[in-house]
Amino acid sequence: MKKTGFYNQHKELNAKMVSFAGFEMPIQYPKGIIHEHKLVRSSVGMFDVSHMGEFFVQGPEALDLVQKLITNDASKLEIGQVLYTAMCYEDGGIVDDLLTYKIADDHYMLVVNGSNIDKDYEWVEKNAVGFDCEIRNESDEYLLLAVQGPKSKETIKKLTDCNLDDMEFYRFAYDQTLAGVPAIVSRTGYTGELGYELYFKGGEAEAKKVWDALMEAGAEFGIEAVGLGCRDTLRLEKGYVLYGNDITQDTNPIEAGLGWITKLAKDDFNGKSVLEKVKADNPDRRLVGFEVTADRFIARQGYKLFKGEEEIGFVTSGNLSPSLDKPIGMGYVKWDYKDPETEIEIEARGKRFPATVKKMPLI
Amino acid sequence: MKFPEDLKYTDDHEWVRVEGNIATIGVTDHAASELGDVVYIDIEMDGVVSKGDTLGTIEAVKTVADLYSPISGTITEVNTGLNDNPEVVNNDAYGEGWIVKIELSDSSELDELMDADSYKASIGH
Numbered sequence: 001m002k003k004t005g006f007y008n009q010h011k012e013l014n015a016k017m018v019s020f021a022g023f024e025m026p027i028q029y030p031k032g033i034i035h036e037h038k039l040v041r042s043s044v045g046m047f048d049v050s051h052m053g054e055f056f057v058q059g060p061e062a063l064d065l066v067q068k069l070i071t072n073d074a075s076k077l078e079i080g081q082v083l084y085t086a087m088c089y090e091d092g093g094i095v096d097d098l099l100t101y102k103i104a105d106d107h108y109m110l111v112v113n114g115s116n117i118d119k120d121y122e123w124v125e126k127n128a129v130g131f132d133c134e135i136r137n138e139s140d141e142y143l144l145l146a147v148q149g150p151k152s153k154e155t156i157k158k159l160t161d162c163n164l165d166d167m168e169f170y171r172f173a174y175d176q177t178l179a180g181v182p183a184i185v186s187r188t189g190y191t192g193e194l195g196y197e198l199y200f201k202g203g204e205a206e207a208k209k210v211w212d213a214l215m216e217a218g219a220e221f222g223i224e225a226v227g228l229g230c231r232d233t234l235r236l237e238k239g240y241v242l243y244g245n246d247i248t249q250d251t252n253p254i255e256a257g258l259g260w261i262t263k264l265a266k267d268d269f270n271g272k273s274v275l276e277k278v279k280a281d282n283p284d285r286r287l288v289g290f291e292v293t294a295d296r297f298i299a300r301q302g303y304k305l306f307k308g309e310e311e312i313g314f315v316t317s318g319n320l321s322p323s324l325d326k327p328i329g330m331g332y333v334k335w336d337y338k339d340p341e342t343e344i345e346i347e348a349r350g351k352r353f354p355a356t357v358k359k360m361p362l363i
Numbered sequence: 364m365k366f367p368e369d370l371k372y373t374d375d376h377e378w379v380r381v382e383g384n385i386a387t388i389g390v391t392d393h394a395a396s397e398l399g400d401v402v403y404i405d406i407e408m409d410g411v412v413s414k415g416d417t418l419g420t421i422e423a424v425k426t427v428a429d430l431y432s433p434i435s436g437t438i439t440e441v442n443t444g445l446n447d448n449p450e451v452v453n454n455d456a457y458g459e460g461w462i463v464k465i466e467l468s469d470s471s472e473l474d475e476l477m478d479a480d481s482y483k484a485s486i487g488h
Contacts, residue, residue, distance in 0.1 A: 016396075016399075027399075027425070028399060032399060032400045032424075032453070033399055033400050033424045033425070034400045034402075034424065229399065229424065229425060233424065295405075296403035296404070296405040296422065296446075297403070297405070297422065298402070298403070298422045298427060300427065319424060320402045320422075320424055322424075349420070
């Protein structure tokens with residue numbers, strides 16, 4: 001099991017550690033997921049997400065390779081801009097969802113899910129054959145902290161010369177320093193709040209330096225370390241999909257509601273012809289959000305969805321929404337049942353629990 | 364983490380406090396900590412229960428767990444205070460966080476439960 005550079009910090013804070021993506025990661029700290037969730041919505045929390053993967057594509061044909069790999073259109077990116085996208089197999093199944101950073105005209109960074117690093121890199125390598133560019137997997141070298149919440153900007157501002165006031169959402173600055181450590185400062189996140197993701201290289205020493213500096217800078221706002229547990233509840237409320245739950249290699253971006261990052265007008269890319277057909281015919285099913293209306297029941301991944309006697313789909317993510325204080329979730333339903341306010345039922349433990357399809361985001 | 368000496372414990376991480384022929388039942392600090400934030404407790408059973416019956420479910424943010432009856436008897440009271448304040452299961456597992464009371468039908472079953480030391484050993488404390 002791998003450890004991130006922040007392992008000692010997690011231990012000191014008595015985090016509950018779990019195995020995730022091959023790393024020992026903090027799922028929560030002693031105050032719990034609901035507390036951490038509310039802290040990020042109301043002030044600022046700091047996530048160690050160093051398990052995420054960083055690939056670099058550099059060379060004269062870097063853009064051509066990126067364009068072949070991803071469903072979104074990187075040709076329109078400006079230097080310093082980030083793009084959310086999917087990456088598909090030839091059959092339209094999703095390899096991963098990822099961020100594409102344009103560092104220079106011939107230099108891109110791809111940030112992928114930690115649990116997919118190996119298979120993603122294999123896929124990128126396979127596709128890179130014949131392109132005039134080099135690819136590098138620097139996932140083991142980069143540490144990554146996500147500082148998220150309305151007070152994140154004021155916290156980070158104290159530690160960098162980077163002009164955060166002029167940095168828009170999905171923009172980044174490549175050659176920055178944070179608490180004296182060279183860093184990439186990116187206005188991105190997975191919480192739906194104002195937030196930043198801070199990439200830097202190093203070991204335990206750099207990790208401790210940046211961690212301690214952020215804790216001190218955020219102290220006046222009550223900053224705390226927060227774990228993967230609230231990362232999941234925060235993203236679910238905002239309708240952000242999670243690879244392995246809501247999207248997998250057995251789902252395609254059209255049915256997953258990721259049509260907005262699938263640019264079918266773009267030149268050829270992996271999966272394009274299949275996705276064009278799916279789009280033209282309408283998919284058989286659609287990922288939807290729902291609110292559970294039953295009393296005292298939380299939908300969990302894998303529970304079946306029903307309309308009357310007909311099985312219409314399954315739950316992919318479910319949890320309590322700490323913001324709404326109601327159980328919410330996501331799941332695939334047959335196309336005819338995708339519309340908001342459709343009444344459905346969830347089966348668990350031999351019983352049925354009512355739920356209502358809702359427009360996403362849920363908050 | 365506390366494991367009061369005057370309670371009995373089960374493999375399923377429940378505690379039992381016996382007063383006269385009434386057993387008060389809850390889940391241990393260890394269980395509450397493993398579950399994380401408890402958000403709902405749904406006691407579905409009513410009336411007569413046998414040892415091992417599923418009394419209901421505990422939903423936490425991370426997971427759901429069944430609650431089993433550690434003893435046989437008749438449910439006399441359910442802690443309805445948990446409907447509004449389920450977090451007391453995390454904060455006061457052996458006090459305000461009690462879940463049900465059962466009138467014992469076979470007090471010899473109590474002998475099969477663990478004492479605090481055995482329970483602690485069973486969870487590696």
